[in-house]
Amino acid sequence: MAEARTPAVSAARIDFERRLLARAAQARRTVAPRPDIVPASFAQERMWLSDWLDPDASTESTVFVIGLRGDLDVAALRGAVSDLTRRHEVLRTVVEPGRGGLFQRVLPPSEVPVPTVDLPADGAAEALETFAREQLVRKLDLATEPPVSWTLLRAADGGHHLVLRMHHIAADGWSEGVLNRDLSQLYRARVTGEPAGLPELPIQYADFAIGQRERQSGAGLERGLSYWRQRLAGAPTTVPLPFDRPPGETEALESGTLFARIPGAVVDDLETTAGAVGASGYMALLAAFAVTLWRGSDQRDLVVGSPVAGRELPETEQLVGVFTNTLPMRVLVRPEESFAQLLRRVRENALDDFAQGEVPFQRLVDAVRPARAPGRLPLVQVILQLDNTGFAEPEFPGVEVSYRQLFAEKSALDLTVSLGRRGADHVAVWKYRSALLAESTVRGLHDRFVAVMRQVARHPDAALKDAELAGS
Structure with a gap:
């Protein structure tokens, strides 16, 4: 998903890339010889x-x-x-x-x-x-x-x-x-x-696994855990969703999947707004998603899971393997602020969060010790992710290739929203626990999310509580 080409967003990239380079250099130094076990x-x-x-x-x-x-x-x-x-x-x-x-x-x-x-x-x-x-x-x-x-x-x-x-x-x-x-x-x-x-x-x-264990141990791990304890102090236990059935009434993990279109111009306009404040497209989507959740529940303090690639080492870019980690991104929506102000705060917090992105999610949960809600996962129940990994289908000379993917029909997460460009438009894939949410409810969430994206891109300097945004 392309980001607006502005000096501000270039500065954001440079800032973030410096942090990544520092982590990559440290990671490279800790790639150890392979033991027998x-x-x-x-x-x-x-x-x-x-x-x-x-x-x-x-x-x-x-x-x-x-x-x-x-x-x-x-x-x-x-x-x-x-x-x-x-x-x-x-x-x-x-x-x-x-x-x-x-x-x-x-x-x-x-x-x-x-x-x-x-x-x-x-x-x-x-x-x-x-x-x-x-x-x-x-x-x-x-x-x-x-x-x-x-x-x-x-x-x-x-x-x-x-x-x-x-x-x-x-x-x-x-x-x-x-x-x-x-x-x-x-x-x-x-x-x-x-x-x-x-x-x-x-x-x-x-070899990557050995190096990761070296980095995420002792003082290195404790520094990361200390950051997340402070970052998530007082964070809410759950993200509010418009459930059709309360989570505590069922442990069923069966899932449904909704594929929905987002007009390309809507995301392009949002990315232009992001570029104006030095933020990335994902940061703007996260901020708009938080506004969507706030408008549906009036809960201002939100934690949304964000998967990160975990491939800071250049040597990992051409490897097959599971490198991803989940970060609990905390967003505080202040209705008196504008979307541009919210986005600036999301940007600053996200850069700090990404710099601590290798701390294993389960270790993070154990350290933060969030309160548990019946029928829901601790700390992160909702994920927003961006598919921008440069997907390539296989190509065989002289052979016409078609390609499709089948997904698991169970999910412990209440909701996972995956966004990616497909041609001129974008596609949102909403995977949800079907015992808790009806497809029509998820469709309504999608429509509200698109409406919020459209409105905040048109009025980035208006207070989020103002009338011109009320329709979203």
Whole structure:
């Protein structure tokens, strides 16, 4: 999602980049030699625990269905999958509990099975969907099974569908683009017999995990925890949402998903407003989202979760792995202030928060010790995230490719809002606990969010309580 090109936002970037460079330099110094026993990263711990809490189905997996029509070289595809798994150790890493914590073990490289399954001539689409859904919920033994599996489904008309099942313990959203680009180049190399041209990876995910453990221990961890204790002192326990059913009445985690459009001009205008005060597009979206929640509840003090990429080390940019961390972004809405004033405060707080972005979320929660509300997660129940990782679909020469993703149908979070540009417009993906919120209620939240974005961009200097913003 592009940001306005102004001197102010450039200054904000420079300010933030300086902080990131300082953290990256410290991180680089602490990448240690690999011991015989490698601890899991904090993100792997989080994914493992989430998976363990649901013994019947996987809630931390995703499935990609890649349609392949044309001159597909099946042998080259199988070879490319093995090459990809050889390149990225995390794709052949198992995670198991042991004395003193959770540990990862890298399996030796080998030929990766890509079995072929024939689809029936009649009802092929239904059979494909059924297979993909079964893969999505199938429980994985993380201690013995690799976190990624591949199946090639062959249609009667000669077309193929590559079904990729991936557990989030091995990959985040950023990894999706890395994986697709690498697989494309490795397939091309197999077909042509030429080198893939991929640079050697300077580190592997296990090396990152070791360095992260070094950085987030002792005095380094305590400095970060001290910051978050102060930042969240007196913060509210929950974020108010217009529930159709009170959270305390159910523990059901089934989720629904709403896809909704945001006109490109609305976000572009908001980003222009952000640039005028030296803020990023995400900071403006966070501020507008906080205003939306405040208007629906009259609660001024809000904590919204913000995922961060966690890839300050340049060496991690081309790695597959789970690096993301969640930050509890606290926003205080003051009705007498203008949106521009609110956005300036959000910017300053966000820069400080991001500078402490590697503190593991679970350690942060344990240190802050927030009050617990029945039926809701502690501290963060709502997440706002921006999809700007430069997504790339796989490309195979001579093959027409289609691509879609299936999401887990459970969520412990009450609401996750994901925003990303699709062509001229933007798409908002609202994932919500369907036992608590009806789709019509979520649609209303989306409409109010868009209205707030439109209004604050038009009147950035008007007090938030003023009449020209009342319609939002």
